Amino acid sequence: MIRDVLLVARKDLRLEWRSRVGVGQVLPFALLCVLLFAFALDVDRGVLQEATSGLFWVVVLFATVLVVQRAFAIEADDGVLDALRLSGLAPSAVYLGKVVAITVELLALEVVLWLAVAVLYDTTLRGWGLLAATVVLATLGAAAAGATYGVVGLRLRGAETLLPLLLLPLLAPVLIGATSASDVALGRSAGPGWPWAAMLGIFSGVYLLLGSVLFRPLMEDP
Amino acid sequence: MTIDPTPVAPVAPPVDVSPSGRRPAPTSTSSRATRILGALSLAGIVALAVFGLAITPPDAQLGETIRILYMHVPTVSAAYVAFIVTAVGSVLYLWKRSEFWDLLAASSAEVGVLFFALTIFNGMLWGKITWGVFWRWEPRLTTTTVLFLTYLGYLAVRRIPTSVRTRATVSAVIGILAVVNIPITHKAVDWWRGLHQEKTIFGTVDPEMQGTQLFTAYLGLTVFLLLFAWLVIHRFRLAWLTERAEERSLDDAIAARRAEGVEEVAP
Amino acid sequence: MSTTGYIAAAWVGTFAAVGAYAVWILRRGRRASELVPEEERRWM
Numbered sequence: 001m002i003r004d005v006l007l008v009a010r011k012d013l014r015l016e017w018r019s020r021v022g023v024g025q026v027l028p029f030a031l032l033c034v035l036l037f038a039f040a041l042d043v044d045r046g047v048l049q050e051a052t053s054g055l056f057w058v059v060v061l062f063a064t065v066l067v068v069q070r071a072f073a074i075e076a077d078d079g080v081l082d083a084l085r086l087s088g089l090a091p092s093a094v095y096l097g098k099v100v101a102i103t104v105e106l107l108a109l110e111v112v113l114w115l116a117v118a119v120l121y122d123t124t125l126r127g128w129g130l131l132a133a134t135v136v137l138a139t140l141g142a143a144a145a146g147a148t149y150g151v152v153g154l155r156l157r158g159a160e161t162l163l164p165l166l167l168l169p170l171l172a173p174v175l176i177g178a179t180s181a182s183d184v185a186l187g188r189s190a191g192p193g194w195p196w197a198a199m200l201g202i203f204s205g206v207y208l209l210l211g212s213v214l215f216r217p218l219m220e221d222p
Numbered sequence: 223m224t225i226d227p228t229p230v231a232p233v234a235p236p237v238d239v240s241p242s243g244r245r246p247a248p249t250s251t252s253s254r255a256t257r258i259l260g261a262l263s264l265a266g267i268v269a270l271a272v273f274g275l276a277i278t279p280p281d282a283q284l285g286e287t288i289r290i291l292y293m294h295v296p297t298v299s300a301a302y303v304a305f306i307v308t309a310v311g312s313v314l315y316l317w318k319r320s321e322f323w324d325l326l327a328a329s330s331a332e333v334g335v336l337f338f339a340l341t342i343f344n345g346m347l348w349g350k351i352t353w354g355v356f357w358r359w360e361p362r363l364t365t366t367t368v369l370f371l372t373y374l375g376y377l378a379v380r381r382i383p384t385s386v387r388t389r390a391t392v393s394a395v396i397g398i399l400a401v402v403n404i405p406i407t408h409k410a411v412d413w414w415r416g417l418h419q420e421k422t423i424f425g426t427v428d429p430e431m432q433g434t435q436l437f438t439a440y441l442g443l444t445v446f447l448l449l450f451a452w453l454v455i456h457r458f459r460l461a462w463l464t465e466r467a468e469e470r471s472l473d474d475a476i477a478a479r480r481a482e483g484v485e486e487v488a489p
Numbered sequence: 490m491s492t493t494g495y496i497a498a499a500w501v502g503t504f505a506a507v508g509a510y511a512v513w514i515l516r517r518g519r520r521a522s523e524l525v526p527e528e529e530r531r532w533m
Contacts, residue, residue, distance in 0.1 A: 145399070148399065152396065156384055156389075157384070158382055159382050162378055165375045166378075170399065170400075172368045172411075173407055173410035176414045177410060180413075180414065196413075199410060202406075207399075214398065214399070217394070218392065218395055247527040249523070250519045250522055251515065251522070251532075256532075271500065275496075275500065286492050287492065287496070290495070336507070336510055340503050340507075344502075347495045347496075348495075348499075350495055449507060453510070453511060453514070456515060456518060457514050459532060460518045462529075463518060463521035463522055463530060466529045467521055470525065
């Protein structure tokens with residue numbers, strides 16, 4: 001099982017590495033968002049510093065939509081889904097493999113994005129333990145929900161434009177939890193941060209479980 | 223929903239008896255059951271208006287605005303019932319693979335979305351009186367709006383042309399994910415607003431309510447659950463008829479193609 | 490608008506919306522039942 005998960009994840013990451021879509025398209029888009037927020041919000045009044053974690057996580061959610069779309073677009077070519085179905089891999093292994101791949105890609109993006117935010121928004125990164133836990137758990141949760149919806153978009157041709165509407169409301173708790181926890185980690189708000197991280201962990205667990213179960217009907221249905 | 227195959231005793235006058243000797247099939251989505259349900263709902267609405275607008279006194283704290291909550295609270299409760307029905311229909315569809323559960327889930331979701339829209343509408347009017355503005359980031363109202371958008375997505379998925387089976391499977395999955403999201407969003411938004419808690423009695427029947435106020439609150443709940451049942455039955459039958467009509471037009475199209483083919487070959 | 494006005498708007502708006510939706514599905518139901526043979530619409 002774990003071997004299969006890693007097999008799928010490695011396949012996706014290798015494809016990703018070769019095509020450079022993440023590095024060449026999604027990451028520049030995310031950096032662009034960081035820039036656009038600066039234009040939209042007054043740079044001289046400290047709004048950006050105040051809102052750093054919120055803006056950061058909004059960008060991550062947008063990037064999640066793109067990465068999920070990409071992760072399943074590579075399966076959309078004729079017969080790849082059938083090949084996966086016939087490969088003998090358990091649907092849940094395919095699902096978890098996708099989640100791992102999406103998580104790794106997003107984590108890489110987030111590291112760069114944090115650095116960009118630290119420089120451009122003049123934010124001092126601290127609270128490393130909480131920040132790292134938040135980043136990992138929020139990303140895992142977004143990937144877990146995202147991968148389930150990604151295959152929905154794959155089954156329904158023409159549903160690509162629908163993915164943001166389906167995915168983003170579902171990720172509202174992730175945005176709330178991740179923003180609040182990051183605010184605490186960065187010292188922008190008092191109050192305990194770890195309950196938020198725990199909520200993100202529960203979110204991830206619930207959607208990982210649901211995704212593993214529901215991927216089978218999504219994949220195997222003719 | 224299957225059709226009762228047993229002949230019905232001709233209670234209607236003989237003129238109405240169709241050639242098959244049975245009572246004629248209804249030419250709409252109405253049946254005796256829905257007519258009774260509809261009449262009950264209507265009577266309930268009248269009673270609710272009398273109690274909610276005239277008989278009940280203004281609330282000690284909320285004043286006259288409690289009259290909006292007589293609309294707001296039952297619509298949100300009925301909407302949650304609707305989404306639970308959708309989730310149950312979705313699970314049973316994935317299990318039994320029967321059209322009935324798929325169409326029930328879809329019909330229930332549509333009615334639920336309507337009720338959610340009304341909840342938000344009434345909540346905003348209540349807010350305008352109480353806070354002076356239409357919108358505050360009140361937790362219940364915020365949660366409702368996020369979930370409203372979630373279920374708009376569900377309905378949008380159902381409108382994408384695809385095979386009946388794929389549509390049913392995909393929307394069943396979304397129906398399940400969306401219902402799991404309800405408590406999570408609830409909790410997250412509650413915590414998010416935890417520091418700025420505003421006084422509100424949104425979303426539940428206030429435990430301190432008494433007498434005619436309490437009665438009116440439960441009357442409202444009953445009326446909207448009856449309305450929900452009536453709407454869902456009609457919406458389900460409409461969905462059922464639409465599926466049958468589409469099958470028929472497809473059959474006709476295939477038959478027409480075949481006929482063309484025969485003509486081409488015949489000479 | 491007065492408090493009474495908002496309360497009236499809530500009640501009228503709510504039942505107008507439910508009524509409009511009901512009329513909409515009932516009319517579509519009538520139209521759809523013309524396209525379907527009799528044995529497909531014998532409701533329980």
